[in-house]
Amino acid sequence: MMHEDRYGNAFTTSSDEAADAYREGVDLLLASWQGTAEAFERAIDVDPDFALAHIARARVHSFYQQGDLARKKAAIARELVARRGSMRERSHVETLALAVEGRLPEAIAATLKHIETWPRDAVVLSLPLGAFGLFAFSGMADHDRARQDLCDSVARHYDEDWWFLTTHGWTLTENGNVSRGRAITERGFALRRENAHGAHTVLHAMFEDGSIEEADRFVEQWIPAYDRSGLLYSHLRWHQALVALEKDDAPRALAIYADVLHPSITKAAPLNMVTDIASLLWRLTAYGHTVPKRLWSEADAVAQGLFPNSSLPFVDVHMALFAAASDDPKALQTRLAAVEQRLADGKLPAGPVVPAICRALAAFAEEDYAACVRLLAPVLGEVVRIGGSHAQRELIEDTYIVALMRSGELPRARAVLDARLHRRPSLRDRRWQAAMG
Template identity: 50%
Template sequence: MNRDRYDLPLTTTSGRAAAHYRDGVDCMLSAWHGAEDAFDRAIAEDPSFALAHIGRARLHQLNMEGGKARAMAAQARELAAGATPREKSHVEIMAAVIESKPKVAVTAAEAHLDEYPRDAQVLSILLGAFGLYAFSGRPDHDAAKLAICERHARHYGDDWWFVSYLGWSHTEAGNLSTGRALSERAMELRSANANAAHGLSHAMFEQGDMDAGRSFLSQWMPAHDRQSFLHGHLAWHVALTALDAGDLDGALAIYEQHIKPAGRPYPPLNIFTDGASLLWRLSLAGQTGLEPHWRDVAAYGEKYFPQAGAHFADVHFALATAMTGSDALNIRLAQLEARDADGKLMPGRAAIDLCRGIWAFAEGDNAGAIRLLEPALADLARIGGSHAQRELWEDTLIVAYLRAGQGDKAARCISARLDRRPSARDEAWSRQAERNQRN
């Protein structure tokens, strides 16, 4: 019987289809270009291969091609009737994700992994900054990701994909030395692995080793296909190192060359959140002339995220629409309030208060921004994403403190961050806070 790379049986009589499927899964797990073509070839070799169909459906979903994703998921369900129990369960879990049933998917995935711990694709959907745990609304998702990795670690050993995510999970849980060492090990095991490069970039960022992060990515990225869906986000990481060094023009050039929404081949959630967050950071740092970029990003957000519901997109929607003065933010806040009233807003009030705090800040109401952002930061983890992504709201609060003449509060916030990691930007803000207090 044909098997996947983790020695799990595949219901296909075609060795070529199985080989293409293994290639597709490896591309997905390494965030490498080529998964779509690999799954398409697997389906061409064996049109009845359920797992190839659900793998392709998942890629359609990531690219926000909802109709295609749901149609292929439905087809995979039909084809799985003749597959093994493991494959049937795998298809159902992936279909639940595609059909926007995250709670069903999480419960089913956890049970599935107890029986089939080496089903790496199922484990993968729980992990990462955009995984089911991160977007569950729970405040302890970083700990949950590490816990499930450790629970199943004995089944993976030195597997390149697993070591990648174990390392990143340690990093996001605050175990920076362990996370960096594991991420470096994952890169040794497979250098053509954007997920490992991503995890290592986070470890370097969290340790304040900005020079190492920039050097690593500058050397590694030229070999990374620009069609791969993490390429733009890795460029965003390079831009963060430029911002920390005070190179605003360099960071803006990276935005214009790699991130701004102009026919990029990356998932819309990456394009939108990376673009809005980098422009906001540039604005906080004093960069001017960003208005055309803000209009582009706001239009992109309204096109791909026209309704409230994807809460990580919603809080970034607030960044773009607050800066363009669009009425769309009023409409989005009303939608968020309605979802909160119905108990459907997973991060709860935190998402709403973050949006309102951003709006107040953009309007020059620093006292209002402080009033809204201070309590919301306690629940900041509930919006998902990574530490590096969520830091934007803390940055905004610090600048609001400084502009409101509350240098003592800014100094305390900055001091806590500097205890965590060195940062040229935070050191500059610390000096500004000291001047603020003296005056």
């Protein structure tokens, strides 16, 4: 029996109830809202042969580092869609399966081909667009531009769709068109406020245009409607901790850490959990605030268990933060060796920027600020290759600026700050300027 999703894409299921649960699950998935997995599970329970529900559930498993479960669901979806699925459904399942399996180049190629024919397949379109999406983790130096270009190319197909507007606005913001990006993002968010993805994109726009007080109020007013189990709950509070640091309020940042980010408390997906913890604690330390060693050691133990081997460059860099801050040269050397082997084998699309950053972070932790500057200066323009958002990657530039100041290279530090303040208003950068006279 054929049904349609909210975007007019036909899909096959024998049950009206399963179709309703799947449509609900897709909206919850796109909104990063609680209940996503449960909706897809309901669809599967009612119709065990529903291929698209299985591959959607695989996608959610992959968010939570449940690789075995994700791959099993993907295999089931492939088998089912081959028996009873349209061309779009088969392409949809295969594209998501490639992404779930971590086959990035193949998944990107399949996504772009799929979108040419079915531009309103929002679930597939979402794959390359996030800070942790296929484009961001591809090693591309121009993934900010690639995301915007892709959204621009399909915008006419989406009109005033709440998910697409918030996503399109975010791609504009990340690509430097902040005022237009914020306007489009807020237009989409107004259409559906039960949308953690949309709240996240609004916060990025506020970060980029310097509206930190507004960002703080926004989180305080909106977050009570979002369950702590939600995919982005802890990450949204991480953004609030960055606001606290902008205002030089380390106690508040640490209070937010204790409330929602500490590994014994957080319900975040592993990738967000590890990277948010490492980057926040590192920022606190780099900005001159005291971070109890136990916070590093507690988080490091969890992070090592989740990501024991070399993985994504974005992960490698944050694991280097743990090793450097924990004074664990063996862990850092093991991580570096794995990264450099992947580089030598041609399996590190992000390139030599990854080991360079890891070495620079180690030098900073050892208070060899001149070495940190020497290592980072040639690769600052390539940091974008590790993926993530601009707000997340700014940690590397912050480390570079502090290293410049502490090594006495004040003219270079002023020049970097002047250029950055031209791009993004920042109370912290102004404090640093004032401290240098």
